[in-house]
Amino acid sequence: MKIRVGIYGGSGYGGAELLRILLAHPHVEILLVTANEHAGKAVGEVHRNLYGLTEMCFTAAPAADEESERVAELDCLFLALPHGQALDVAPRVPAHVKVIDLSGDFRLGDAAEFLEHYGREQTSPELQREFVYGLTETHREQIREARLISNPGCFATATLLGLAPLVAAGQLSGRVIVDAKTGSSGSGAKAAANTHHPQRMNSFYAYKPFTHQHVPEIEQELRRVGDWTNELIFMTHSLPVARGIFASIYVETKDALTAEGARELFAEFYRDSFFVRLVEGSPDINWVKTTNFCDLGFAARGRQLVIFSALDNLVKGAAGQAVQNMNVMCGLDEKTGLMLVGTNP
Amino acid sequence: MKIRVGIYGGSGYGGAELLRILLAHPHVEILLVTANEHAGKAVGEVHRNLYGLTEMCFTAAPAADEESERVAELDCLFLALPHGQALDVAPRVPAHVKVIDLSGDFRLGDAAEFLEHYGREQTSPELQREFVYGLTETHREQIREARLISNPGCFATATLLGLAPLVAAGQLSGRVIVDAKTGSSGSGAKAAANTHHPQRMNSFYAYKPFTHQHVPEIEQELRRVGDWTNELIFMTHSLPVARGIFASIYVETKDALTAEGARELFAEFYRDSFFVRLVEGSPDINWVKTTNFCDLGFAARGRQLVIFSALDNLVKGAAGQAVQNMNVMCGLDEKTGLMLVGTNP
Amino acid sequence: MKIRVGIYGGSGYGGAELLRILLAHPHVEILLVTANEHAGKAVGEVHRNLYGLTEMCFTAAPAADEESERVAELDCLFLALPHGQALDVAPRVPAHVKVIDLSGDFRLGDAAEFLEHYGREQTSPELQREFVYGLTETHREQIREARLISNPGCFATATLLGLAPLVAAGQLSGRVIVDAKTGSSGSGAKAAANTHHPQRMNSFYAYKPFTHQHVPEIEQELRRVGDWTNELIFMTHSLPVARGIFASIYVETKDALTAEGARELFAEFYRDSFFVRLVEGSPDINWVKTTNFCDLGFAARGRQLVIFSALDNLVKGAAGQAVQNMNVMCGLDEKTGLMLVGTNP
Amino acid sequence: MKIRVGIYGGSGYGGAELLRILLAHPHVEILLVTANEHAGKAVGEVHRNLYGLTEMCFTAAPAADEESERVAELDCLFLALPHGQALDVAPRVPAHVKVIDLSGDFRLGDAAEFLEHYGREQTSPELQREFVYGLTETHREQIREARLISNPGCFATATLLGLAPLVAAGQLSGRVIVDAKTGSSGSGAKAAANTHHPQRMNSFYAYKPFTHQHVPEIEQELRRVGDWTNELIFMTHSLPVARGIFASIYVETKDALTAEGARELFAEFYRDSFFVRLVEGSPDINWVKTTNFCDLGFAARGRQLVIFSALDNLVKGAAGQAVQNMNVMCGLDEKTGLMLVGTNP
Numbered sequence A, B, C, D: 001m002k003i004r005v006g007i008y009g010g011s012g013y014g015g016a017e018l019l020r021i022l023l024a025h026p027h028v029e030i031l032l033v034t035a036n037e038h039a040g041k042a043v044g045e046v047h048r049n050l051y052g053l054t055e056m057c058f059t060a061a062p063a064a065d066e067e068s069e070r071v072a073e074l075d076c077l078f079l080a081l082p083h084g085q086a087l088d089v090a091p092r093v094p095a096h097v098k099v100i101d102l103s104g105d106f107r108l109g110d111a112a113e114f115l116e117h118y119g120r121e122q123t124s125p126e127l128q129r130e131f132v133y134g135l136t137e138t139h140r141e142q143i144r145e146a147r148l149i150s151n152p153g154c155f156a157t158a159t160l161l162g163l164a165p166l167v168a169a170g171q172l173s174g175r176v177i178v179d180a181k182t183g184s185s186g187s188g189a190k191a192a193a194n195t196h197h198p199q200r201m202n203s204f205y206a207y208k209p210f211t212h213q214h215v216p217e218i219e220q221e222l223r224r225v226g227d228w229t230n231e232l233i234f235m236t237h238s239l240p241v242a243r244g245i246f247a248s249i250y251v252e253t254k255d256a257l258t259a260e261g262a263r264e265l266f267a268e269f270y271r272d273s274f275f276v277r278l279v280e281g282s283p284d285i286n287w288v289k290t291t292n293f294c295d296l297g298f299a300a301r302g303r304q305l306v307i308f309s310a311l312d313n314l315v316k317g318a319a320g321q322a323v324q325n326m327n328v329m330c331g332l333d334e335k336t337g338l339m340l341v342g343t344n345p
Helices: A013-023 A064-072 A085-092 A111-118 A125-130 A136-145 A154-168 A214-225 A259-269 A315-329 B013-023 B064-072 B085-092 B111-118 B125-130 B136-145 B154-168 B214-225 B259-269 B315-329 C013-023 C064-072 C085-092 C111-118 C125-130 C136-145 C154-168 C214-225 C259-269 C315-329 D013-023 D064-072 D085-092 D111-118 D125-130 D136-145 D154-168 D214-225 D259-269 D315-329
Strands: A003-008 A028-033 A076-079 A098-101 A148-150 A172-182 A205-207 A232-238 A245-253 A276-278 A294-301 A304-311 B003-008 B028-033 B076-079 B098-101 B148-150 B172-182 B205-207 B232-238 B245-253 B276-278 B294-301 B304-311 C003-008 C028-033 C076-079 C098-101 C148-150 C172-182 C205-207 C232-238 C245-253 C276-278 C294-301 C304-311 D003-008 D028-033 D076-079 D098-101 D148-150 D172-182 D205-207 D232-238 D245-253 D276-278 D294-301 D304-311
Touching: A003 A013, A013 A028, A013 A315, A064 A085, A076 A085, A076 A315, A085 A098, A098 A315, A111 A214, A136 A154, A136 A214, A136 A315, A148 A315, A154 A172, A154 A214, A154 A232, A154 A245, A154 A259, A154 A294, A154 A304, A154 A315, A172 D172, A172 D245, A205 D304, A214 A232, A232 D245, A232 D304, A245 D172, A245 D232, A259 A276, A259 A294, A304 A315, A304 D205, A304 D232, B003 B013, B013 B028, B013 B315, B064 B085, B076 B085, B076 B315, B085 B098, B098 B315, B111 B214, B136 B154, B136 B214, B136 B315, B148 B315, B154 B172, B154 B214, B154 B232, B154 B245, B154 B259, B154 B294, B154 B304, B154 B315, B172 C172, B172 C245, B205 C304, B214 B232, B232 C245, B232 C304, B245 C172, B245 C232, B259 B276, B259 B294, B304 B315, B304 C205, B304 C232, C003 C013, C013 C028, C013 C315, C064 C085, C076 C085, C076 C315, C085 C098, C098 C315, C111 C214, C136 C154, C136 C214, C136 C315, C148 C315, C154 C172, C154 C214, C154 C232, C154 C245, C154 C259, C154 C294, C154 C304, C154 C315, C214 C232, C259 C276, C259 C294, C304 C315, D003 D013, D013 D028, D013 D315, D064 D085, D076 D085, D076 D315, D085 D098, D098 D315, D111 D214, D136 D154, D136 D214, D136 D315, D148 D315, D154 D172, D154 D214, D154 D232, D154 D245, D154 D259, D154 D294, D154 D304, D154 D315, D214 D232, D259 D276, D259 D294, D304 D315
Parallel strands: A003 A028, A003 A076, A076 A098, A098 A148, A172 A232, A276 A294, B003 B028, B003 B076, B076 B098, B098 B148, B172 B232, B276 B294, C003 C028, C003 C076, C076 C098, C098 C148, C172 C232, C276 C294, D003 D028, D003 D076, D076 D098, D098 D148, D172 D232, D276 D294
Antiparallel strands: A172 A245, A205 A232, A245 A304, A294 A304, B172 B245, B205 B232, B245 B304, B294 B304, C172 C245, C205 C232, C245 C304, C294 C304, D172 D245, D205 D232, D245 D304, D294 D304
């Protein structure tokens, strides 16, 4: 018995990665993949990495009157749409269909914060409350029972995996500084000035200081994990690589911790979490690219602790974690279809 | 006495490089630089490399009624506009003002070829005949007397400098194959799908097979240099670097030439050409980037000769050569303001 | 029943890719992986992409006296050693063990050519004659029966796949020019001047003109495929990417062929070859990276035909093809364990 | 009257950049440039960017007995040697010759810290005390009178320029976190595992946590600038670009400062410092590459202030600043020969 899935928004990088993973997933059958601007085109013509691996074609998003029928055949619908569109789609999905939304539309419980960071009203506040935040490692039990998943942002995943064990242990004192860096695919598949190759290939710069839209979801989740009342200073930077997020997280711990001590605390917290790897020294985005791993490393001096967190923004930071959540929701081993082995080099 | 220059089209990469070079040119004063979409903005705000180095602001292109007045103050007007716009502007320039056009609008003497490759009519065929093709190394004497210069294309410059001595010597037999590769800045300053960083940084591919618009200007000029009747197979490829063109030129010579022999023939041809460097082994775009040099190297086996040609598409392939031509037209040493030293690394 | 394999030389990039592929291969068990300089270290410590995916450790190469015993347990031994070392190892392998050698040691039937290109004597000429050249697409039937496989060079694979159908069809006339470009991993895992990042990232240059060691194996195999008497001009260049080979192959055909006609000829020749994909327009190394595909595209004008060939030098150009050959030798579907899906971006 | 200079250590990247700048410096004549491994070779053969621009050849370092004679002819000697060698050379330089040392050998006044961070004894403690720390912007008056200059480290320059105005103003409270990132040329011109292109081009990772050798010189200088008693958390990371340092500096100010307020404070501090540019938003290494500029930008929220500092590690972080110091020592405008204009792109 295969899980029958659909993908709304198959032409972006999130959709591309969902297709890469789900086409090879042993328990999945893809019934539907939409991409309005490519409707009718072969998937392998748009995502040329998939040429020869599938005969599927993109369709237009179903019109409202036929949508419920098309979607009703599905067990699980992935929404990989631009921010704002899931607000419209999700309320129309029949109640027996699971939904995993990769956008920010349903992540925030606070409507004011949502308005501030996404520039639109939360039009389905009740539905939003039914969504479970899909950071698998910290919400696994809730995800098992959930029908609606709001998949975390890429920066949020890297940051939360680096902070959750310390917040849960009540170890943080004072402000927390997150110096985060992302590859260019984080800006999506559409060409733009900040991803213009002649500029980007020799660039490194900061953007959206203090105001990145992942900040409220990070704080919301840290408050669920433990007693988070710290000040968060969150700074995003642009890296000249295609894939990868690296976060350097600077904290002051209540007790002096060695790097080894931190590692033990994390190892205990993540003992059931295959996709969190605790490494010696620093992780490197090179070792997690194209995989669902988040690699964490540590450096310490007295009560100063630095956590280094590295992941692939499109996999553990998006499509991979979405499939991990689908696996958990459907009673599969969460690793199913996600043993995406990285490469050297 | 300074040369009073204007630049039409200062916001693209050609304009950016003209500004970089002309702002530091000891005998130039820039009176005017246009950029419609940035009119009123400081040059150093758009080209942030120039921040702190000039107080100039972009202006809109002068309206037709005031244009002649503005342009009449100039000694030399550089046109760094999108293809097609110089066709409109050039006929309006007063006769005492020199014009150097970096576009393809006036390069081709054959109106049919122009229509085929540029998709528009040559509306000023008589004016076109007054333009001198600005490959300084082969047209220096004509440029000295010229008022109107059509600056060569980047691929054309790399190819012509690699072929001219052999055509002049009557040494070529059979078809000539040019396998040319360009960096992403060759596509201009506007973001586009083929220069989207996540794609481009790991890409190498061919484009416009046989049909690149620089082909007719290459053949036109080779016929001027010597007895060119060979078949030209010209293939363009995209490199994942910001700057640089590298052409591998495969020819069969009438006499067997060693690499050293070829070098001697080229050394004689370019004995007065400072900006052509003949190197041992292969040139490398790394050694010409940001400079006005074209580096040439050779490999030979029997009558098979390969010429390797490397230059910076924005400098010797565009703005640098344009200034070199201005120097020649104005009676200056052609190196003036062009001792742009490359860097290691 | 699993195939019991060993790998000699597990620390280089060929070894890294063999491990990546074979660890996930459903019918393989790795018994042995050597790396003298890393003996005792965990595989996942050296190839940090594999951290968490295997508990294996590297061993030193067995001493001569215990080697036969260790190797006798294997069904298949991969040799991913520096050039020259397989010459010593292969003769000692027990006769029931299959050998797949990724080096150039046994590729050339002509001892003089071997000496010229590899700088050493062929010390086992009789054993050499037993080796089958492992270009799966052209030697599939022989490989099925073979015990000893000499795996093709990366440039040779890209070139042969682009030329074999034309040579088999007797379509080539005149000289053939191959302008080939490789990523930096082609130079191996050891740091060297030509792969020093500050230089390489902005470089493009030619090297080993006419004399690359893959030339004789290309010509040897073309003579097996058809009536090859043409002159081959083979030029290698260095690309600033980690992975990928792109060859632009310029030929003159006896009959005028359109791109579509060429495509049909190739489609027929490769009708049973899943890993050769015929694409519209140009292939791109971006779409084959990390996969076992070789993508081929075509451009034509009259009797001038250009074939573009793109593959991953470490996969179809090395470890992937080696596993493809193992599959064929062991009676498995040749795709087993090789459905390595590329990524976008 | 030209300044007669010599360079010890001309083959590394520091030497390469000294040569690039000094060859074009209007008041400098280079009498001597050493490079033991390249003795006798043309400078333009080793630094191929300089091919055609100089006839100079490298020499071996003079033997002890002839050294004083060779060096006595100089006005100024640049030492661009590996760490440790200036300790031997500097004491032998005649007293009328100015010395600018680009290594760390004479930067630290505390012999214990020197031993800890550089692994060797300070063998000339008295001479060390005569050295002036060459951060031009904060030591300009002392440099004017100095004979011996210890040129700052690249990370130290980026960090000190970002912190000095705040320390001088007594504005810092609490710990200071510096998240610094460097391009690969920071590792020098010799190939090594961490600069191997296939690895580095997709990498980002942290190294030397808390312990980078530039930390003590930063703290030493901050104590000179003001009342520095804060805790410094300094973290270095590797960027996949050739050139550039970017430091994100996180501080808590005693008074709440807006970004604009910080900018004004810095503008006042650097009012005579042409090479410090205060930018809107974030600086970008793309805009300072190959130049002597350090670009600073600001973001603020309440008492949390972030200073972004970007420079070229080989220019303002090494050779450019060294020449700036030479200019000041010799009574020239500090900009002489340093109007190195960056490029777009």
